[in-house]
Amino acid sequence: MVCINLWHKIGTCVSCFLLSVSCLLPQQSLAQDSMTAPKQIEQAFTQLLSEELGQWQQQAGLTQLDSAIEIKLPSGAKRLELCPSKVSIDAGSGIPLGNVQRKVSCDAQGWSLYVRASVSVSVKIPVANRVLKRGEHILAADIDWKVVKLRPSDRDLVTGLDEIVGRQVVRKVRRYQAIKAVQLSAPQWVNIGDRVIIEARSNGFYANMPGEALEGGGEGVAIRVRNLSSGKVISAYPIAKGRVETQF
Known part of the structure; x- marks a missing residue:
């Protein structure tokens, strides 16, 4: 009787296992078949x-x-x-x-x-909290962070605050819209007639002298500057407000 009962229990467990497996297989097969x-x-x-x-x-x-x-x-x-x-x-x-x-x-x-x-x-990005017109320099107070739905034309948008604050507007920036790189330029560090400091560097040599800007410009744009010490007109690059650098 003990053996019969034992085989009966084993047989029941095996039957349940096989039944469970048989139930799972069609579902897996159907899942694979449903992929198109x-x-x-x-x-x-x-x-x-x-x-x-x-x-x-x-x-x-x-x-x-x-x-x-x-x-x-x-x-x-x-x-x-x-x-x-x-x-x-x-x-x-x-x-x-x-x-x-x-x-x-x-x-x-x-x-x-x-x-x-x-x-x-x-996306949540920095946007202007007012209309910014051409020629304006952007201040931190002009910028808020907002969740904005992007348009297909917003692919060249600017996402960093440091890429916006201090820049000059070259194309009008609308309120609470994504700011694009083409709407901004480097800040206008020097204006015509400004007194500037001319810096010269070459192989460890450094010197500075007073000058007068004959043109206005921003970072990366060469302008004409008169050296007030020698009277010569040279080409220099604005590097900060009121400072230009000659490149040898």
Whole structure:
């Protein structure tokens, strides 16, 4: 009786185990069968765009980024065979914003097609709290941090406060909109007629002398300056407010 009961219990356990396995196998098979080429493309493209946005967020030092990605597959995608390996997607340039199109390929199946996506992104960035007109120098008091929904044209936006404060506006900056690099220039360190300090450096040698600016300019732009000690007109580069440097 002991042996019979023992075999009965073992048999019951084995039967339950086999029943459990038989119940799981069809579900796994159905999950694999439900994957199609369109779903495969959609998942891979979504993942790639999310990764690109994440990389940009890290590089730009953004603390907050929210995105919504909608994949738009062409009708021909329905007729494609599932790719047995990972699909290949062309890399993009810049931030993926607005309407994005990439080439998706499967070498194993010999197919490729262009797939579009609609990418909506909102980020917390420094923005002007008032309209900034051309020629103005931006102060820290002119800037607030706001969550802004980006437009496709905002790909060259400026995300660092140190890249904004002290700069001069060359194209009008609208209130609470992303500030683009093309809207700013280097600050105008020197104006025509300013008295400046001319600095000269070469192989450990350093000297400075008084001068007068004959032109106005900012960082990286050569201007004409009169050396008040010698009366000579030289070319120099503004490096700070009221200071220029000659380059040998």
